[in-house]
Amino acid sequence: MEQSFIDFLEQYDKLPRKYIEGLIFDEQNKDYDHKYDIENEKFFVGNSEMKIDGNDLVIQNKRYKGTPGLYELLFKRNPRFYTTIDEKAFRSIILKTNAHKRHSKRSDHIDGSTLKKYEEIIAPLGRTIYSGAGVSGNV
Template sequence: MQEIRKEKQVLRRIAQASDAIRRKHKILKTGKESLQKTMKDVFKPVVTPLQELVNVSRDTKPVKQEVKEEIKTETMDEPKNEMESEAEVSFATAEEEDQTITESSAGLEDEYLRTLEDKNRHNELHTLYGVRNLSTAGLMVGDSPISFERNSIRIGSTVYPKTQGLLELSFKKMPNSVHVTPNDKKNYKNILLARNAHRKYYSATKPIRNTPSAKFKHLIAELLNINTSSPSSSKHYIFWDDANELVERLRLLTASQAAGNTSHNNEIMSILEELREAGIIY
């Protein structure tokens, strides 16, 4: 019986504690709601205008954007005269072309010039009809000096667009056709004709320098409509790419001639003629 009374007392205390907890929770909840209501009433004069301002800003585009859109609309709606339209198109095209040339042409000639300076790579070049380097006159094509600017090639007083195709034609023995365009061929043809690069002594009064080289047969002759099917049988051809090769050959021939061999006279005269035409000797 005593244990039963103790259990009842414990249960009664638990029930009392539960009631107390519920009362405190109710008081706290009521106080929180009262506090929120009080804060809302106090800050309402400030919060309401701010909220309205936020709502207005959501529905309104920025002033700068409105101005830009108005300007854009007016520009699109305004009719342009023909000269203005053409000028804008021309300017845009010029900008695109200039950007392309600047990006693709600047420094294109460097590798070709390095090849020209490298004696071990002279077999890649054909200086007879293209760019050659003279100790006295510098870089030449035909009868005129050649220089390279940022986006162009200047030969004499004429300027040509600097393209890899035109460089291939002006330097290489076997130009890479991948880089050569019809316009490159047209410019190279103009260079040959204007600078007499295809003629003996690079002179307009001299005959065409007809050699058995592949470049002459399959490129230059086709560009200039030259018939190469029946060259003179008496013509003694000398094909060379490096003046040093000619000089070395001439040294050997003259040494042989000095030893009593007279069969090399024609070849010696032809080499001397080639060296004079190239401006190496006078």
């Protein structure tokens, strides 16, 4: 491993480092969700930069508590261990950044996938919801 790569990883706490390293070494796109790219040593989710501060994540000036479950949801194709609190934070991030939309644009259609994460968490974000008398709308 090159020293510059080691230095890059060492700037992160243990929890985010585990997922960043996994993302970088997952060359066959099997375990990690490569929709979230590293550009110029910056991480992006949808249309927004994701800053890592300790274990926490900062997206559009909002701080999210960095938990193993939230990292699983953000980085893994098939996350296994997460709580309902992690899922709620993940949904908030996806909606805030339009990461579930084609080209991360609010006006575009939701991207499709057969991944469990997509089918169970992301796809429902775009389904029509009903509230009140005769009111409908898309999230």
